[in-house]
Amino acid sequence: MENAVLKKFREGRPSLGTFTAIGNPLAVESLRYTGLDYVIVDTEHTPAGIESAAAQIAAAQGAGLTALARANEISRTAVLRLLDVGAQGVVVPCVETVEEVRELVQYAKYTPLGNRGFCPTRDGGWGYAPHAASIPDYMETCNRETLLLPQCETAGCLEHIEEITAMDGVDGIFVGPFDLSIALGHPGEFDAPEVHEAILRVQAACRRHGKLSMIFTGGPAASRQRFAEGYDSATMGLDTLFYVEMYKKMVAEVWG
Numbered sequence: 001m002e003n004a005v006l007k008k009f010r011e012g013r014p015s016l017g018t019f020t021a022i023g024n025p026l027a028v029e030s031l032r033y034t035g036l037d038y039v040i041v042d043t044e045h046t047p048a049g050i051e052s053a054a055a056q057i058a059a060a061q062g063a064g065l066t067a068l069a070r071a072n073e074i075s076r077t078a079v080l081r082l083l084d085v086g087a088q089g090v091v092v093p094c095v096e097t098v099e100e101v102r103e104l105v106q107y108a109k110y111t112p113l114g115n116r117g118f119c120p121t122r123d124g125g126w127g128y129a130p131h132a133a134s135i136p137d138y139m140e141t142c143n144r145e146t147l148l149l150p151q152c153e154t155a156g157c158l159e160h161i162e163e164i165t166a167m168d169g170v171d172g173i174f175v176g177p178f179d180l181s182i183a184l185g186h187p188g189e190f191d192a193p194e195v196h197e198a199i200l201r202v203q204a205a206c207r208r209h210g211k212l213s214m215i216f217t218g219g220p221a222a223s224r225q226r227f228a229e230g231y232d233s234a235t236m237g238l239d240t241l242f243y244v245e246m247y248k249k250m251v252a253e254v255w256g
Contacts (some may be wrong), residue, residue, distance in 0.1 A: 003066050004037045004065075008232075019040045020238075021046045022243070023047070031065060032065065036065060039065050039068070050081045050082070050085065057085055068147065074103065080117055089171070091149045094153070098167075101164050101167060109169045118139070124142075149212070149214060151175070152202050158202070173211065173214065174235075177199060184198060190222075199226075204230075
């Protein structure tokens with residue numbers, strides 16, 4: 001399935017997605033009708049395991065959405081299993097060092113970029129998908145079309161952002177503004193000069209090295225702001241928050 005995030009990036013067009021934390025394939029499938037480009041299945045801040053993630057990824061792709069996933073740690077297993085069940089990109093949290101990113105490239109990319117383990121899995125239609133007609137073709141396609149997105153949410157990652165974005169095998173950076181603001185001593189203060197400058201610094205580093213810049217946003221206004229600042233993609237909100245907010249609004253309307 002085509003990676004809409006990557007396609008739009010190559011065409012110079014922004015993309016818009018959201019996180020899913022509800023953990024239900026039907027909740028993911030319903031996003032078909034929203035106009036979103038992608039959904040990120042979260043296994044970091046949710047109880048979702050690999051089987052739940054696989055079902056949600058399949059539901060997203062069946063609904064015509066690009067399916068990304070967030071790993072729960074920096075490890076071979078956490079990255080490889082998400083890719084094998086079909087994630088078209090992996091966001092990896094808590095990155096601190098250049099060495100950690102080098103490890104991630106090894107886990108997420110096939111040779112010659114990395115050392116991803118091979119097995120016929122859902123990712124390649126168990127060997128029957130057109131792009132998996134030969135192992136070399138499959139590996140080349142995966143290296144080109146599957147996104148590795150270290151998450152910049154620590155002072156360490158920010159300090160080394162130029163070296164990280166310049167690295168072969170890194171396709172872009174996903175900014176976690178909440179944890180980044182906390183790391184910089186301004187929890188939730190995205191307009192604090194130090195935080196805002198850091199957010200712009202990541203975007204500029206990505207642009208300089210031809211990499212995708214993505215960022216979490218709380219809603220439409222913040223998404224428009226980040227696009228105006230040059231970000232390529234905004235991941236707008238979290239389905240659980242929208243769920244609560246809509247019911248709060250309806251309840252308030254009932255009781256006046």
